[in-house]
Amino acid sequence: MTNTAQTIDPALYAAVTDAIRAEAKKVLEAGAAAAVVGWQAGRRQGTAMPAIITDPAKVAELIFSPACVNNLALYLSKAKKEIRARGRIAIVVKGCDLKALVGLMGENQLKREDLHVIGVVCAGVQRAGAAKDIPLSEETIAGKCRECTVHTPEGADVTVGTLPDLPHFTPVESEELSRLEAMTPAQRWSFWKEHFARCIRCYACRQVCPFCYCEQCLCDRNRPQAVETTPRPAGNMAWHIVRAMHLAGRCAGCAECERVCPMDIPLNLLNRKMAKELKELYGHEAGFEVKEKGPLAQYREDDDQSFIK
Amino acid sequence: MCDHSKNIYLPQLATIAEIVDETADIRTFRLVFQDEAVRDNFSFRAGQFAEYSAFGAGEATFCIASAPTRQGYIECCFRAVGRVTEALRSLEVGDAIGVRGPYGNSFPIEEFFGKNLVFVAGGIALPPLRTLIWQCLDWREKFGDITIVYGARTEGDLVYKRELKEWEQRGDVRLVKTVDPGGNSPDWDGKVGFVPTILEEAAPSADNTIALVCGPPIMIKFTLPVLEKLGFADSAIYTTLENRMKCGLGKCGRCNVGNVYVCKDGPVFTAAQVKAMPQEF
Amino acid sequence: MPKTITDQNLRLLIDALVAEGKRVVGPRAAGTMTLYAPLAKGEELNLGELPRRSAKETFFPLCETILTYERDKEGVRVTDVDPGTIPGTVLVAARPCDVAAAPVLDSVFSWDFKDEFFLERRRKTTIIGLACTRADDACFCTAVGLSPNDTKGSDLFLTPLTDGGYRCDAITEKGEALLATHASLFAEGDGTPAPLAEPSLGKLDLDRIKAWLDTHFEDPLWGEIAERCAGCGACAFLCPACHCFDIVDEGGETKGTRRKSWDACGFGKFTNHASGHNPRDVQPQRYRNRIMHKFKYYVDKFDQRLCTGCGRCIRACPVGIDIAEILSAIGTRDQEPGTGKD
Numbered sequence: 001m002t003n004t005a006q007t008i009d010p011a012l013y014a015a016v017t018d019a020i021r022a023e024a025k026k027v028l029e030a031g032a033a034a035a036v037v038g039w040q041a042g043r044r045q046g047t048a049m050p051a052i053i054t055d056p057a058k059v060a061e062l063i064f065s066p067a068c069v070n071n072l073a074l075y076l077s078k079a080k081k082e083i084r085a086r087g088r089i090a091i092v093v094k095g096c097d098l099k100a101l102v103g104l105m106g107e108n109q110l111k112r113e114d115l116h117v118i119g120v121v122c123a124g125v126q127r128a129g130a131a132k133d134i135p136l137s138e139e140t141i142a143g144k145c146r147e148c149t150v151h152t153p154e155g156a157d158v159t160v161g162t163l164p165d166l167p168h169f170t171p172v173e174s175e176e177l178s179r180l181e182a183m184t185p186a187q188r189w190s191f192w193k194e195h196f197a198r199c200i201r202c203y204a205c206r207q208v209c210p211f212c213y214c215e216q217c218l219c220d221r222n223r224p225q226a227v228e229t230t231p232r233p234a235g236n237m238a239w240h241i242v243r244a245m246h247l248a249g250r251c252a253g254c255a256e257c258e259r260v261c262p263m264d265i266p267l268n269l270l271n272r273k274m275a276k277e278l279k280e281l282y283g284h285e286a287g288f289e290v291k292e293k294g295p296l297a298q299y300r301e302d303d304d305q306s307f308i309k
Numbered sequence: 310m311c312d313h314s315k316n317i318y319l320p321q322l323a324t325i326a327e328i329v330d331e332t333a334d335i336r337t338f339r340l341v342f343q344d345e346a347v348r349d350n351f352s353f354r355a356g357q358f359a360e361y362s363a364f365g366a367g368e369a370t371f372c373i374a375s376a377p378t379r380q381g382y383i384e385c386c387f388r389a390v391g392r393v394t395e396a397l398r399s400l401e402v403g404d405a406i407g408v409r410g411p412y413g414n415s416f417p418i419e420e421f422f423g424k425n426l427v428f429v430a431g432g433i434a435l436p437p438l439r440t441l442i443w444q445c446l447d448w449r450e451k452f453g454d455i456t457i458v459y460g461a462r463t464e465g466d467l468v469y470k471r472e473l474k475e476w477e478q479r480g481d482v483r484l485v486k487t488v489d490p491g492g493n494s495p496d497w498d499g500k501v502g503f504v505p506t507i508l509e510e511a512a513p514s515a516d517n518t519i520a521l522v523c524g525p526p527i528m529i530k531f532t533l534p535v536l537e538k539l540g541f542a543d544s545a546i547y548t549t550l551e552n553r554m555k556c557g558l559g560k561c562g563r564c565n566v567g568n569v570y571v572c573k574d575g576p577v578f579t580a581a582q583v584k585a586m587p588q589e590f
Numbered sequence: 591m592p593k594t595i596t597d598q599n600l601r602l603l604i605d606a607l608v609a610e611g612k613r614v615v616g617p618r619a620a621g622t623m624t625l626y627a628p629l630a631k632g633e634e635l636n637l638g639e640l641p642r643r644s645a646k647e648t649f650f651p652l653c654e655t656i657l658t659y660e661r662d663k664e665g666v667r668v669t670d671v672d673p674g675t676i677p678g679t680v681l682v683a684a685r686p687c688d689v690a691a692a693p694v695l696d697s698v699f700s701w702d703f704k705d706e707f708f709l710e711r712r713r714k715t716t717i718i719g720l721a722c723t724r725a726d727d728a729c730f731c732t733a734v735g736l737s738p739n740d741t742k743g744s745d746l747f748l749t750p751l752t753d754g755g756y757r758c759d760a761i762t763e764k765g766e767a768l769l770a771t772h773a774s775l776f777a778e779g780d781g782t783p784a785p786l787a788e789p790s791l792g793k794l795d796l797d798r799i800k801a802w803l804d805t806h807f808e809d810p811l812w813g814e815i816a817e818r819c820a821g822c823g824a825c826a827f828l829c830p831a832c833h834c835f836d837i838v839d840e841g842g843e844t845k846g847t848r849r850k851s852w853d854a855c856g857f858g859k860f861t862n863h864a865s866g867h868n869p870r871d872v873q874p875q876r877y878r879n880r881i882m883h884k885f886k887y888y889v890d891k892f893d894q895r896l897c898t899g900c901g902r903c904i905r906a907c908p909v910g911i912d913i914a915e916i917l918s919a920i921g922t923r924d925q926e927p928g929t930g931k932d
Contacts, residue, residue, distance in 0.1 A: 042910045042912060042915075043912050043914070043915040044727040044728065044904075044912070045727060047910060048910065049818065049909055049910025049911070049912075050818045050909050050910070051818075052817055052818070070908075070909060070910075074820065075818075079821075082817070082872065083817065198620075198621075200643075200652060200823075200827050200852070201823070201851075201852075202822050202823035202824045202826075202827045202854070203822050203823060203857070204820070204822035204823070204824040204906075204908050206822070207820040207821050207822035207908070208820050208822070208908045208909070220858075220859050222391075222392045223391070223392050223395065225392070228838075228840050229836065229838055229851070230652075230653040230836075230838060230840060230849050230851040231652050231653050231851060231852070232653060235840075256908070259908075260822075260824065260906075260908035262642060262643075262824050262827070262828055262906045263623075263642070264621065264622040264623060314670050314672070315672070315673050315674065315704075315706040315710075316656060316657070316670055316671060316672070316673060316706065316707075317703045317704065317705060317706070318656040318657065318837065318848070318850065319656070319657055319668070319670050320657075320668070322665075322666060322668065362839075362848075364659040364661060364666055364668075364839060364843075364846070365659075365661075365839050365841060365842060365843045365846050366839055367837065367838055367839045367848075368837060369864075390864045390865055391864030392864075393864075394864065405661075405665050405666040406666075407666075407668065551863075552861070552863075552869060553860075553861050553862060553863050553864075553869075555835070555836055555837045555853075556835075556837065558702070558703040558705075559698070559701060559702060559703065560698055560699060560703070560705055560833070560835070561834055561835050561836070561837070561853070562833060562834030562835070562853075562855060562883070563834065563853075563855075563860060563861060564861075565879075565883070565887060566869070567807065567882070567887070568882075568886065568887035568890040568891060570891075573701075573702065587807040587808075589807075589869050589870065589875070590869050
């Protein structure tokens with residue numbers, strides 16, 4: 001699907017907003033869900049934030065817009081157990097967010113029957129720092145949306161919206177990955193070293209990740225201390241390696257880690273590289289079917305052993 | 310190490326002169342400052358705390374458990390539950406640790422002169438009172454009756470066992486020791502029951518009396534109503550709070566309970582002060 | 591008598607200070623962002639945007655060594671770090687919202703015990719503030735009683751002029767001294783100040799907010815606003831006034847370093863006891879502490895607020911929490927006491 005216009009027609013978002021509100025009202029009134037996790041507008045023009053709505057009278061607060069960047073699956077992870085404790089939850093998901101839900105189900109963190117999944121057809125969201133409240137364009141659309149293959153979520157209880165024709169966007173993510181792969185190992189090492197040196201250890205990447213739900217993160221553990229906690233090169237490198245390895249085969253590519261990084265570290269590039277390796281080595285792709293264990297969480301006799309020397 | 314360092318985070322080195330295993334996991338260190346001038350000049354008041362370093366693991370916060378009237382050394386008492394306390398536990402006599410302090414406020418002992426004292430402690434919370442108990446015993450003539458009600462889960466969990474005997478044998482202290490039901494051996498010569506119950510039984514007079522209470526939150530919770538029943542005003546009841554600390558100096562932002570910094574405004578508070586705090590400890 | 595300085599001379603001033611051996615810190619392009627960073631020459635000064643992190647690290651670095659230790663058979667040796675070795679610094683072109691935080695932080699770092707790591711840097715630093723001519727929708731300095739040309743904390747203050755260059759006002763003796771030693775770079779005179787930035791949020795009634803906080807430790811608001819909080823430290827780490835820190839030993843048994851590094855009250859383990867008990871166990875309690883610390887506790891202790899309205903926490907919050915919106919909401923709340931205690 002291509003169109004000749006340079007921007008995405010905002011009509012989709014308005015239509016989806018209406019449909020979310022109607023569905024939320026329906027499930028809350030019928031008692032089919034104790035709360036709806038969606039997005040609402042922020043104070044600042046053209047911003048949005050996660051919303052947890054329990055009162056059917058407040059469904060009009062729910063919106064869908066290019067500012068609805070958050071992956072709301074975060075609010076269903078063990079890290080946010082007080083939300084789950086309310087009962088059956090209705091959650092609004094974009095295609096990319098749904099992949100995280102599928103992953104969490106595979107890891108026995110969620111049961112499908114405890115959820116009412118409201119899938120939204122999504123043409124894209126804003127990149128971090130983009131000018132707000134203007135139609136999405138080459139200038140403003142997030143990297144992950146340019147090559148999106150899940151505009152329409154599959155397997156939701158209800159899916160709302162109709163995908164419009166989309167302009168062609170430069171596939172910046174693929175280009176970025178190609179540049180990384182073209183580097184020598186030494187260049188790649190220094191590339192990441194430079195990026196990780198900027199890390200201030202605010203753990204925004206960890207805290208927004210639906211898969212970083214460990215009650216005791218390895219990085220918070222001090223008996224023994226596995227990773228130094230101060231924002232210095234060695235500890236930063238260790239933390240980011242731990243993060244990447246722990247997410248490999250699980251990360252479904254929502255790119256929230258990269259979006260929220262206040263130091264602009266291209267974290268999703270690392271995640272994508274790991275995902276690509278796993279696809280090539282094991283034919284595994286996270287987030288498409290409910291699977292108990294990814295390739296790095298199991299052992300098979302026929303696994304490639306050639307790296308052991 | 311510089312004697313006149315401007316670095317408030319710099320500890321003084323102290324050598325472990327003696328180790329006493331109070332229980333299976335609670336240990337007392339007697340510490341002697343390596344620097345002679347520090348050893349001679351280190352002074353503190355009962356109730357104050359210090360930061361103790363196991364180099365390589367970090368610092369942990371405990372009260373100074375010895376009495377200010379005993380000079381030349383200080384003592385601390387800790388349970389090995391975390392990274393630092395486990396590292397401290399691995400040290401031996403002759404090893405060095407770091408000590409920063411003394412920090413925090415203290416028991417206003419001068420206000421207790423001429424009064425009766427009732428000490429109520431549970432489990433590992435005896436050390437913050439033991440410092441004051443010994444100071445009061447060293448200045449015995451300044452106080453009226455002294456009653457100590459001390460209990461633990463089992464006989465094995467009582468700390469300072471030798472001193473309990475000593476207090477029992479002195480004629481000028483009334484010691485009531487107790488263990489929780491089921492925590493006693495056949496030859497236990499103390500009471501059996503929870504501290505608040507035993508306190509109520511012992512029924513010390515509230516007249517001209519100060520109560521000093523230290524113990525786990527659950528013990529405090531049930532002890533305060535008993536004291537009230539016995540006639541103690543909230544302003545006549547003292548306790549100490551503990552919270553996670555890093556600096557101990559009112560800077561790092563960790564130990565506050567509402568706008569009260571435990572490290573600077575405490576750790577000693579009256580029950581009246583504690584009741585005025587938000588429930589965040 | 592006011593003076594002016596051209597943009598070119600401002601950069602020459604930086605060159606001159608560097609040549610004198612001063613550490614000069616100012617907004618500098620750093621990859622995709624601007625940061626307050628040491629400048630090697632005036633050309634590096636980048637005034638295009640508000641630096642991503644605040645200027646507090648000039649005085650309170652992300653991480654600093656407070657001692658080193660060595661242990662062998664002979665015993666333990668501790669090597670002190672002398673705060674006196676901190677170099678003389680000029681912080682140049684810092685925004686009023688960043689500069690105003692420095693004197694606020696003096697209180698906590700100097701009450702009773704003196705943190706000379708912070709205070710020595712403060713004493714040895716001359717601050718050249720720069721009035722703000724551009725605000726975005728996250729800026730709210732005016733809402734918390736400051737302004738885009740507030741000189742609080744500055745030694746010397748630059749006001750952009752309509753026809754380029756800056757008016758330069760000495761605010762303190764330190765500022766006078768810097769003007770005097772580099773007099774040739776400044777011209778006598780005034781000029782027409784460029785229009786100041788206009789943050790959109792109106793002035794908040796901070797006393798009314800404080801009065802509400804005094805009586806609403808327990809309130810449903812904390813749950814409502816903090817349920818979405820992800821519990822990261824982005825807000826605290828970007829904040830010019832957040833001062834919480836951790837002290838850790840890094841290294842091994844035989845040698846290592848004790849470091850002081852930024853920490854955040856939003857982290858789940860921040861107040862966790864070794865026993866497992868956690869006085870602030872859930873996110874709403876932690877978020878409440880953040881607001882209370884800034885707008886009540888610090889006021890109770892030091893009669894100052896730990897917020898200068900720079901808006902960084904609003905821009906950086908992964909889940910859209912907007913402190914200005916929360917303050918506005920608190921300002922309109924019923925003052926009836928809540929169920930909790932003060």
